[in-house]
Amino acid sequence: MVQRLAMVGCLGLLLCAAEPSAAQDKPSEYQVKAAFLLNFARFVEWPEGTNQDTLRIGIVGTDPFGDAFQTILGQSPGGQPVQVMHPAAADLSAVDCHILFVSNSASRELDRILLQTHHGPMLTVGDMDGFARAGGMVGFILRNNKIRFQINSTAATRANLRLSAKLLRLAEIVDDGGDDR
Amino acid sequence: MTYLRNMSIRRKVLAVIMLTSSVALLLACGAFAAYDWLSTRESLVHRLATMADVVGANCTAALIFDNAEDAQQTLAALRAEPRIVAGDVYNRAGRAFAHYGRRSPSDGLPDPILPDSRFGEDYLEVWRPIELDGERLGTIYLCSELSELEDRMARYGQIAVVFLVAASLVTLLIGWRLRAVITEPILRLQGAMQAVRDDPSYSVRAEKHGDDELGQLVDGFNAMLTRIADRDDALRTSLEEKEVLLKEVHHRVKNNLQVLASLLDLQANNVTDAATVELLRESRNRVRSMALIHEHLYGTEELGRIDLPDYVRDLCSSVATSYGLNNVRVLPKVDDIALDIDTAIPCGLIINELLSNALKYAFPEGKGCVRIEVCRAPEGELGYVMTVADDGVGLPASVDPAASASLGLQLVHALARQIHGALTCDRQGGTTMRIHFNPLIASG
Secondary structure, three states: OOOOOOOHHHHHHHHHHHOOOOOOOOOOHHHHHHHHHHHHHHHEEOOOOOOOOOEEEEEEOOOOOOOHHHHHHHOOOOOOOEEEEOOOOOOOOOOOOOEEEEOHHHHHHHHHHHHOOOOOOOEEEEOOOOOOOOOOOEEEEEEOOEEEEEEOHHHHHHOOOEEOHHHHHHOEEOOOOOOOO | OHHHHHOOHHHHHHHHHHHHHHHHHHHHHHHHHHHHHHHHHHHHHHHHHHHHHHHHHOOHHHHHOOOHHHHHHHHHHHHHOOOEEEEEEEEOOOOEEEEEEOOOOOOOOOOOOOOOEEEOOOEEEEEEEEEEOOEEEEEEEEEEEOHHHHHHHHHHHHHHHHHHHHHHHHHHHHHHHHHHHHHHHHHHHHHHHHHHHHOOOOOOOOOOOOOOHHHHHHHHHHHHHHHHHHHHHHHHHHHHHHHHHHHHHHHHHHHHHHHHHHHHHHHHHOOOOHHHHHHHHHHHHHHHHHHHHHHHHHHOOOOOEEEHHHHHHHHHHHHHHHHOOOOEEEEEEEOOOEEEHHHHHHHHHHHHHHHHHHHHHHOOOOOEEEEEEEEEOOOOOOOEEEEEEEOOOOOOOOOOHHHOOOHHHHHHHHHHHHOOEEEEEEOOOOEEEEEEEOHHHHHO
């Protein structure tokens, strides 16, 4: 059963936001990353039975997006609802979201944070170097001044998430060196 | 057109068969080629559009995550299809995102993109939307050479030529055999017609080979021949009967005239008056000259025409005999002329009169020569010239032949008028009487 997130209108405009245009300045790094974050959902299949009425995004650590999500959401009235949460880094065992973004500020607690994400099918996305190699699933990196990402597909498989081949093709595939569970 | 009209019927039939079948074959080949051309174009568009859809679907993530290199790599896979010469991916804003190939559309992305495919002179262009979950992410453009269509049409042309040649050969073979069905009876009829032309007996009949129109033609032809032959026989019989009858009539007329001449002779023998004897002899000679005509008529092959040389010779000897002048030579000289009876009788009577006059008056010493000539008029004139010339004493100066009271000369004038001639008289060295006459005027 293929599950898709019906966020068409919303995401369409997201990309518009990420797109440079004459009327707007070049989007900021976090505006682009916010758009990427929402778009990852289109190439990920969560296990059956996951409630996907609302796309829930958790941000661990200091929220670097500023009003990026607000801008996007503000521009997409009537789109797929997106809920942004800010769970405490100290206790993530009860958090229930589809995508968990770990900001750069939480890099020192990374191992602990990752250990606490095994209870549910969450796509972990990190903003720091070596996030995927450390056991995260998708890590933002910079290549030639462009935002790219690394993917640890083993970690995603462990979390029962299926990543689309199209997404994998765009990513640098890394490994965390075996089962560290 | 004249060439076609004068073509033999065998060739005409064959030409009609070949022309008809060739036109039909050409039309069929043309229809097939047109259908194939259209359907091949359609399938080319369909295939290129499908390929654009597949490649476009592989570019969705690249477009979403703004990864042009990946899109470029995806497009590079088009290398496997050498006919595709160019491929481009445009983003949502219509800006070039990734490019592949030797050529790029010179006018960029058309806006709006309608229709979504276009045939150029030697290439096909296709634009397809790149969509994900119904959301328009961008556009993919592919350009393909049409060499496949051209190759296919060329192959079609070759097949059509081979097919046409082969079909024409088969048609020629069949037509060659079958045309005999039409041409043979016609040729046989033509042969029969030629035989009839060469053989006037009308005994030839055409052979019949069926009950079609040609069969009816043969029947009609044969029936016509039978009727012509019957009529020919009847005419020939009738003509023979008429000829026999005519000969009989001439024979009787001649006999009657002969009897009349004999009666005049008998009468003359019983008269002592020299003048009366002379009158009776002249009359007898006139009757005899006419009897001679009829004698010659039934003696000749061609009834109705007198062979002049024979007649004049017999006439002269008959007249000369009746005057018994042994020392006067009568020399007839007549061209080979044949005259009808209406001209011959006046001619005979004129010669009779003029010769009689000469024999009676020109030679008091009973010695001399009379020349009788009938010849064709000199070049450029119509008719004949009749001359009776003697080397005798000549006409007395007191006698004017144009106004003579003698019956003989009056007769000559009247008869000359009858055959459209005029008498002239030359008195040098004897007497020469000449009549230029033209019997054709009488009939005209």
